[in-house]
Amino acid sequence: MVRTLRESSITTYTLQCLSDFEDAYQRRINELTARRNQARKIVGTFCLFVPDEIIYAAGADRVILCGGRNATVSLAEEYLPRNICPLVKSSFGSVVSTECSGGDACPHFNLIDMVVAEATCDAKKKMYELLNEYIPTYVIDLPQKPDSPAGIAYYTVQLEQFTDAMEGLTGTLITDDRLRREIKSANETRSLLHRLYELRRRDPPPIRGLDVLTVLQKQFFLSPEELRRILRQLCDEAERKPNEGARKPRIMISGCPMAGGNIKVPKIIEDRGGVIVVEESCTGTRAFWNLVDEHKDPLRAIAERYMQIPCSCMTPNEWRTEHIRELVERFNVDGVVYYTLQSCHAYNIERFRVQQALKETHTPLLAIETDYSDSDVEQIATRVDAFMEMIASSP
Amino acid sequence: MVRTLRESSITTYTLQCLSDFEDAYQRRINELTARRNQARKIVGTFCLFVPDEIIYAAGADRVILCGGRNATVSLAEEYLPRNICPLVKSSFGSVVSTECSGGDACPHFNLIDMVVAEATCDAKKKMYELLNEYIPTYVIDLPQKPDSPAGIAYYTVQLEQFTDAMEGLTGTLITDDRLRREIKSANETRSLLHRLYELRRRDPPPIRGLDVLTVLQKQFFLSPEELRRILRQLCDEAERKPNEGARKPRIMISGCPMAGGNIKVPKIIEDRGGVIVVEESCTGTRAFWNLVDEHKDPLRAIAERYMQIPCSCMTPNEWRTEHIRELVERFNVDGVVYYTLQSCHAYNIERFRVQQALKETHTPLLAIETDYSDSDVEQIATRVDAFMEMIASSP
Numbered sequence: 001m002v003r004t005l006r007e008s009s010i011t012t013y014t015l016q017c018l019s020d021f022e023d024a025y026q027r028r029i030n031e032l033t034a035r036r037n038q039a040r041k042i043v044g045t046f047c048l049f050v051p052d053e054i055i056y057a058a059g060a061d062r063v064i065l066c067g068g069r070n071a072t073v074s075l076a077e078e079y080l081p082r083n084i085c086p087l088v089k090s091s092f093g094s095v096v097s098t099e100c101s102g103g104d105a106c107p108h109f110n111l112i113d114m115v116v117a118e119a120t121c122d123a124k125k126k127m128y129e130l131l132n133e134y135i136p137t138y139v140i141d142l143p144q145k146p147d148s149p150a151g152i153a154y155y156t157v158q159l160e161q162f163t164d165a166m167e168g169l170t171g172t173l174i175t176d177d178r179l180r181r182e183i184k185s186a187n188e189t190r191s192l193l194h195r196l197y198e199l200r201r202r203d204p205p206p207i208r209g210l211d212v213l214t215v216l217q218k219q220f221f222l223s224p225e226e227l228r229r230i231l232r233q234l235c236d237e238a239e240r241k242p243n244e245g246a247r248k249p250r251i252m253i254s255g256c257p258m259a260g261g262n263i264k265v266p267k268i269i270e271d272r273g274g275v276i277v278v279e280e281s282c283t284g285t286r287a288f289w290n291l292v293d294e295h296k297d298p299l300r301a302i303a304e305r306y307m308q309i310p311c312s313c314m315t316p317n318e319w320r321t322e323h324i325r326e327l328v329e330r331f332n333v334d335g336v337v338y339y340t341l342q343s344c345h346a347y348n349i350e351r352f353r354v355q356q357a358l359k360e361t362h363t364p365l366l367a368i369e370t371d372y373s374d375s376d377v378e379q380i381a382t383r384v385d386a387f388m389e390m391i392a393s394s395p
Numbered sequence: 396m397v398r399t400l401r402e403s404s405i406t407t408y409t410l411q412c413l414s415d416f417e418d419a420y421q422r423r424i425n426e427l428t429a430r431r432n433q434a435r436k437i438v439g440t441f442c443l444f445v446p447d448e449i450i451y452a453a454g455a456d457r458v459i460l461c462g463g464r465n466a467t468v469s470l471a472e473e474y475l476p477r478n479i480c481p482l483v484k485s486s487f488g489s490v491v492s493t494e495c496s497g498g499d500a501c502p503h504f505n506l507i508d509m510v511v512a513e514a515t516c517d518a519k520k521k522m523y524e525l526l527n528e529y530i531p532t533y534v535i536d537l538p539q540k541p542d543s544p545a546g547i548a549y550y551t552v553q554l555e556q557f558t559d560a561m562e563g564l565t566g567t568l569i570t571d572d573r574l575r576r577e578i579k580s581a582n583e584t585r586s587l588l589h590r591l592y593e594l595r596r597r598d599p600p601p602i603r604g605l606d607v608l609t610v611l612q613k614q615f616f617l618s619p620e621e622l623r624r625i626l627r628q629l630c631d632e633a634e635r636k637p638n639e640g641a642r643k644p645r646i647m648i649s650g651c652p653m654a655g656g657n658i659k660v661p662k663i664i665e666d667r668g669g670v671i672v673v674e675e676s677c678t679g680t681r682a683f684w685n686l687v688d689e690h691k692d693p694l695r696a697i698a699e700r701y702m703q704i705p706c707s708c709m710t711p712n713e714w715r716t717e718h719i720r721e722l723v724e725r726f727n728v729d730g731v732v733y734y735t736l737q738s739c740h741a742y743n744i745e746r747f748r749v750q751q752a753l754k755e756t757h758t759p760l761l762a763i764e765t766d767y768s769d770s771d772v773e774q775i776a777t778r779v780d781a782f783m784e785m786i787a788s789s790p
Contacts, residue, residue, distance in 0.1 A: 079747055080744055080747070081740070081743040081744060081746075081764075083478070083737075083738055083743075084740050084743070084744065119539040119540065119710060121517055121740075122516055122517045122708070122740040122741040122744075123740040123741075123744065125539065125708075125710045125741070126707070126710065126740065126741055126744035126745055127744060128710065129710060129711050129712075129744075129745075129748065130744075130747060130748075132711075139540065139710060139711075141538055141539055141540045141543070141545075141546060142539070143536055143538070143549065144514040144520065144536050144537070145514065145534065145536040148536070150536075150549065150552045150553070150556070151536060151549075153549075154538070154545065154546075154548075154549040154552075157545045157549075158545070161545070312521070313517070313520075315514055315520045315521065315523065315524060315534060316524050316527075317524075342478075343478055343738060343740070345476070345479050345516075345517040345518040345521065345738070345740070346517040346520070346521055348476040348478075348479070349475055349476060349479065349517075349518065349521035349522060349524075349525075350521055350524075351476075352474055352475070352525060353524065353525075369476075
C-alpha cells in the first residue's frame, strides 16, 4: 500500500501523515502485547454493532478482526463453503492459520481473550459458531427491524447482558460515569471523522479516497487516542492545502465493508482517474455518521445510536437509501460504485432498491461484485474505464 | 409426480390415498376463490416462524407461497441476484409472473390479501422488501438466539403486534379462547404427523418418502381439516399394511426445505434404491415436532414453541444437531443426505457442525447442494449410487 502511495502523484502533506502511519500496525501490536503482559483484557470484534463504549468502560482493549487478505481464504475453505463472502472466509482463515502455523498469519488473534460477535448476516453468524471452538465467542443478538421501540428495548437488554459479560471478563464495574466518559470519547472520534469528510466536499478534495481508506481500515484496530491523533494531523494538513489540481469524476463507494488489506476496487477507481469522495460503508459513513446522545441514559442512548446503523441486515432499510441520496448531494457525487463482496446476499439484493433511488436523482451506478483475488482486476478496470467515460461525457 | 408414483412399485393403498390427493390443489384453489368471494381474508406465508394459530384465530385463511418450481426462477433474476437460493427466486418469480402475465404462473398469489413474512435468512428478508411493492407484506422480527428469556419476550411482543395487524385485516378480535381453539387444532395436526412418522420407523416402512413429501409440501397450503383428513386416511391405510418387502438403505434428509414442485433429490434417492424414513427439514420434522403447551398463556405458549424450531438462522443451533442425532437413532437411519439449496449460507455452513455430530455416531453423510434445474441430476445420481453402495457394504 505504501508503494502505491509513493508511486502516485499525491502531495507532500499526505506523505508526511501517512509515512508516520506506516508502522502504526506494529506499534499497536507492541502496545497490545505490553498491555496483555500487564493482564489487561483484549477483545476482538468484527462489526459496527458491537459498541466500543462498553468494551472500554470495562477497562478492556479492543481490536477489529475482519480479514481483508486473500492469503487465508483457502485455509478457511476447508471448514466453510467456498461460495460465501471472502471477508468471512479470510477472517476465519486467519484464526485457523494462527492455530495451525504458530501465529504468523494474524498476530493479533493470539492476543485476544474473547471475541464479541453479533447476529447480523447469515454467514458471519454461522462462522462465529465455528470460531467459538478456537476463541471464546460472545454473540450479541440484534433485532432486524430498525426504528421500532420493541427492537430498541430488546437490543438494550442484549447490551445489558453484554455489559455483565464484560464485567465478568475484566472484573471492572461498568458504571454510568465510565460509560458516559467512553461515549464522549467515541463521539469525539466520530466528530473528527466528520471534520475529515467535510474536507472531502471540496472540488478537488484535498485527500485521496485510498488515503482515507488506509485510516478507516485501522480505525477499530488502533487505540482511540492514536486514531484521533492521526485524524487531527490529517485534517490539519488537509485544511492547509491550497485548493488546486484538475477536476476528477467524484465517486461514492457504497456497499460492503473493505477490511484491512482489501483495497482492490478503490485502487482501480483512483488509478483510472476517479477520486473517491465518500464511502457509504462500514469502512465509511456507517461507522461514524450518527453520534450517541450524551444527555440520555447511557446504555439506552448507545442502543438507540447503534440501531440506526443502516446495515443491509436491517429490514426495511429505508434509512440507507435516504442516506445514500443525501450523501450524493452533500458530496456532489458524479457516480456511485456499488461494491459487494461475492455472495453477500443482503447488500446484493438491496442493490435493486439503491438503484431505484439513484435513478430518481439521475446518478449513474456501477455494480461490482468481487472477492479478494486478483483474477478480475483487468475486467473491473475495463468496466471502471467505461463508467468514467460515461460520467465525463454526461452533461 | 402422479406419473412417477404410478411407475414405481408402490402398493395399492398408497395409490388410493394419493389418487384422492391428486386434485387437492385445484379443490383448494376453488375453496379459496369461493371464500374470497364471501369476503374472507387470505394470508400468504413463507415460513414456519409465522404461527398459523394467530391467522386462523383472526378468521383469515392461509396458504404457503414458497416456490419449488424452476420455471419462475429466470423471471426473478431480472430483479434479484442469480447467486441466491432458488426457493427465494422461484417464489418471487411467481409473483412477478402473476403480475406480468395475468396470473397463470401461480394462481394463489392473486387470491391473497397480505403476505406475512419473517426475518429469518438474508435472502428472504431482503426479497420481502421487493415483494412489498406487489403485495402488502408484514414482517415479524425474530430473535436469533434461541432458548433465551429475553428473546422469547421479544418474539412475544412481535406476535402481539402481529395479532393487532391480523385483527386490523379481518376485523375479528383474537380472544384467548379463539387462540386456544386454534392451538388445539394445530396440535391435533402435529400429533397426526407424529403418528405418520412413527409408522416410518418400521423396517421396511409402509410408505415411501416421496409419498410423504407430497403431503408435507401441501401441509400449509391445504386447510387444516383437509390435511387432517388426508393424514388420517394415510395413517389408517399404512397401519393396516403388512410388514413386507426387502430392506432398503434407510435415509434421512436433513437441511433446506423442499417447496412444492421440488422433489429432485428425494426422487433420485428412492429411484436408486433407498427409502427416505425421516426429513429433518421445514418440510419435515421442524414443522410439527414440538407441540404448543395448551395450559399456558396462549400467545406466550405459541412464542415458546415456535422459538424451538431448530432453523439454521438460530445461533448457536445446538438443538438441531441434538435433534438430528435423536432422529438417526429413533428412525434407525443408515445414512444422512444433507440437502442444501444453492447459496443457502446458513444451512451450508451448519453442515460442518452436523458432520461433526454424525461422525461421533458413525453415521455417513452425503452433502448435496443444488438448485431447481435438471442440469445436475445425473451427477447427483452417481453420487447417490456410491453412497448407497457404501452404506450397503458397511458392517
